Amino acid sequence: MNGMKTETHRISFGMLPVAPxxxxxxxxxxxxxxxxxxxxxxxxxxxxxxxxxxxxxxASQANRMESLLKDVVPNVFLDTxxxxxxxxxxxxxxxxxxxxxxxxxxxxYDAMLSYSxxxxxxxxxxxxxxxxxxxxxxRDVSALFKYCxxxxxFGAWNSFGSKKKRTAKxxxxxxxxxxxxxxxxxxxxxxxxxxxxxxxxxxPDVKKASAVGLxxxxxxxxxxxxxxGGMFRTFVLSDATIRSLRxxxxxxxxxxxxxxxxxxxxxxxxxxxxxxxxxxMSLRSGCEVYLENATLPSLENTLSSLNQARDAxxxxxxxxxxxxxxxxPTPALAKAIKTSEENADxxxxxxx
Numbered sequence: 001m002n003g004m005k006t007e008t009h010r011i012s013f014g015m016l017p018v019a020p021x022x023x024x025x026x027x028x029x030x031x032x033x034x035x036x037x038x039x040x041x042x043x044x045x046x047x048x049x050x051x052x053x054x055x056x057x058x059a060s061q062a063n064r065m066e067s068l069l070k071d072v073v074p075n076v077f078l079d080t081x082x083x084x085x086x087x088x089x090x091x092x093x094x095x096x097x098x099x100x101x102x103x104x105x106x107x108x109y110d111a112m113l114s115y116s117x118x119x120x121x122x123x124x125x126x127x128x129x130x131x132x133x134x135x136x137x138x139r140d141v142s143a144l145f146k147y148c149x150x151x152x153x154f155g156a157w158n159s160f161g162s163k164k165k166r167t168a169k170x171x172x173x174x175x176x177x178x179x180x181x182x183x184x185x186x187x188x189x190x191x192x193x194x195x196x197x198x199x200x201x202x203x204p205d206v207k208k209a210s211a212v213g214l215x216x217x218x219x220x221x222x223x224x225x226x227x228x229g230g231m232f233r234t235f236v237l238s239d240a241t242i243r244s245l246r247x248x249x250x251x252x253x254x255x256x257x258x259x260x261x262x263x264x265x266x267x268x269x270x271x272x273x274x275x276x277x278x279x280x281m282s283l284r285s286g287c288e289v290y291l292e293n294a295t296l297p298s299l300e301n302t303l304s305s306l307n308q309a310r311d312a313x314x315x316x317x318x319x320x321x322x323x324x325x326x327x328x329p330t331p332a333l334a335k336a337i338k339t340s341e342e343n344a345d346x347x348x349x350x351x352x
Contacts, residue, residue, distance in 0.1 A: 004236050004237060004238050004239060004240070005235075005236070005237040005239065005267075006234070006235065006236050006237075007234070007235045008232055008233070008234045008235075009232065009233045009235075009274070009277075009291055009292070009294055010230060010231070010232055010292045010293070011178060011230075011231040011232060011233055011277070011289045011290065011291060011292065012231075012289065012290040012291070012292045013227070013231055013287070013288070013289050013290070014288070014290075017186050017224040017225060017226050017286075018055065018180065018224060018225060018226075018227065018231075018286060018287045018289075019223050019224050019284060019285060019286030019287045020033045020034070020053050020054060020055050020180065020183075020223075020225060020287070021033075021034070021054065021055075021056070021057070021060070021284065022223060032223075033053060033054075033185070033223065033225070034053065034054040034057075035051065035052070035053050035183065036051075036052045036053065036054060036179075037049055037050070037051060037052065038050055038052045038179070040052075040181065050181055050182065050229065051181070051182055051183060052179050052180060052181055052182075052183065053179070053180045053183040053225055053227075054177070054178075054179060054180075055177075055178040055179060055180050055231060055283070055287065055289075056177060056178035056233075056283055057177055058172075058175050058176065058177045061175075061176040061177055061178070061273075062154040062155075062172065062174070062175075062176070063105075064273060065154075065174075065176070065269040065270060065272070065273045066102045066107075066150050066153075066154055066269070067102050067103060068269060068272045068273060068276070069102055069150055069265075069268075069269055069272075070100055070102050072265070072268070072303075072306070073101070073102065073148070073149055073150050073265075073320070074101075074146070074147050074148065074149075074320055074321040074322070074323075074325070075100075075321075075323075075324045075325065076100075076101040076108070076129065076147060076148065076321075076325040076327075077098045077099060077100045077101060077325070077326060077327070078098060078099045078104075078112055078113060078116055078327050078328070078329065079097075079098045079326050079327065079328055080097055080098055080099060080329060080334075080337060081097035081098060082328065082334075083329065083334050083337055083338050099112065101148060102150065106156065106157070106158075106159065106160075107148055107150065107151045107154070107156045108129075108133050108144065108147060108148035108151055108156065109133070109151075109156055109157065109158040109159070109160070111160050112329075112333065113130070113327060114130075114160060115329065115330050115332060115333035116327035116328060116329055116330060116333065117327065117328055117330060118325075118326070118327055118328075119326060119328065123330075124327060129147050129325055132146070132147070133147055133148065134158060134167075136168060136170075137168045138168060138170070138244070138245075138246065139246050139248065140246060140247060140248035141170065141245050141246065141247060141258075142247045142248050142258075142318060144156070144170065145247065145258055145261070145262070145313075145318055145320070146318075146319055146320060146321050147321050147325070149261070149262060149265055149320060150265065150269075151170060152170060152173065152242075152245060152262045153172070153173055153174050153262060153265055153266045153269065154172050154173075154174060155169075155170055155171050155172030155173075156169075156170045157169040157170065171241055172238075172241070173237060173238050173241040173242050173262065173263075173266060174235070174236070174237050174238075174266045174269070174270065175235075175236045175238075176233060176234065176235040176236070176270065176273075177233070177234060178231060178232070178233045178283075178289070179231070179232055179233075179234070180225065180227040180229075180230075180231045181227060181228070181229025181230055181231070181232070182227060182228035182229035183225040183226070183227055183228075184225060184226050184227075184228065185222060185224075185225055186222070186224045186225060186226060187220065187221075187222045188220065188221050188222070188224065189218075189219070189220045190218070190219055190220075191216060191217070191218050191219070192216060192217045192218075192219060193216050194209075194214055194215050194216045194217075196214070197216065198214045198215050199215060200215060223286075224286060231289065233277075233291075235270055237263070237266055237267070237270075239263070242259050242262055242263050242266075243259060245258060245259050245262065247318060251316070253316060254316040254317065254318065257309070257312045257313040257315070257316045257318060258313050258316070258318045260309045260312065260313070261306070261309040261310050261312070261313040261318070263309070264302070264305050264306040264308075264309040264310075265306055265309075267302055267305070267306075268299075268302040268303055268305070268306045271296060271297060271299060271302040272299060272302075274291055274294060274296050275296060275299055277289065277290065277291035278290070278291045278294065278296070
């Protein structure tokens, strides 16, 4: 495989208005919906500059695909259940009261792990897992391959690492995003009607009747668009990035085997996501999408290819961890989690 693997799929949205994501203001961007201008290749082969809107960003797509890999990648998670006296695990996997590594924004380098200990009380950085991944570098990504292979697919950076030594950055190999073409903004107006016709004056104990869900409330919103040019998802897998991975040796066969396993993981993650889109997927409220007329490899096919690649890598000494790695919050993190929950509850009560 040379260069990049690129796929573009047309997305169906029922021709209804859709709700793109909104973003906070930053720099020259005033915030809100991300409207863009992009070069689009036409049927004649001549690119044209089109008005576009971002429907799902590269980072968001990475998070969605990664979350589908819980049963494929090593089982590393932060158990937060003890803070609220909840159940710990379900069948050895992270429960809803735990945070699996596939849901951590910085993956194996997430700060919540740096504020954790293993079951014997050893700080994460001093455990076998933590020490090895913090010492990973572009010349040797074996530790990431073992404990967090998805980091080599979606990218990772120990941004909270030691200030005394340079921390390695591992670029993403897989990029995907969903773009809408020829958008037109809509403004909606309406009224939420309270059939009891309760007014704020009738409730002197609250600031507003609407704060407790009562009373008639007018509303307006400008967070939806219509798309005159359709919606498309583009997927790019950079083989150059994958071929740059090294596994602590100049052994070409070992490096090639590790690279192929990462490539297979990326392809399987993308395939799982596309299969879910065929059945329909809600990206957010007001943005339900479907994959149109796509011919996809079966999930069994891409999983089989992944397992074969893993076995080949194993024959060269590259293993994916099969044990469960359960970490617990330090007292400082546990207190921060509990205090944040309590403050949220208090703010909710104060607003009523």
